[in-house]
Amino acid sequence: MGKFGLRGLAQSLTRELHPKQIHVSHLSYTAGLEKKLDGIYADQYHDGDLDPDAIADVYWQFLQQPPNARAWEIELRPNLEVF
Numbered sequence: 889m890g891k892f893g894l895r896g897l898a899q900s901l902t903r904e905l906h907p908k909q910i911h912v913s914h915l916s917y918t919a920g921l922e923k924k925l926d927g928i929y930a931d932q933y934h935d936g937d938l939d940p941d942a943i944a945d946v947y948w949q950f951l952q953q954p955p956n957a958r959a960w961e962i963e964l965r966p967n968l969e970v971f
Contacts, residue, residue, distance in 0.1 A: 891916070895961070902960040915950065917943060917964035938966055 898914035905912055919938045943964060950962055 899960065909955070911953075911958060912960060913950065914961045915947065915964075916962075919964070919966040938964060 895914050898912055901912040917938060921938055921940050921943075946962060946964060950959070953959065
């Protein structure tokens, strides 16, 4: 319930502050993180694990959005997630 409130707050702030060129965002991921073994990532991911480097890439792309085409929310989920 708390995360839903946080999402709602981010959406409200986005609508209020967008005209002032302030970019508010809500980014979340719902999975475990792939762990390094001896400084190297394991060759195979466990079901539901995300690569920390891939998460960082998505965050960086999110920060590079042009002002005329901005998203306010990204939710990362693993490829093997079952609904």
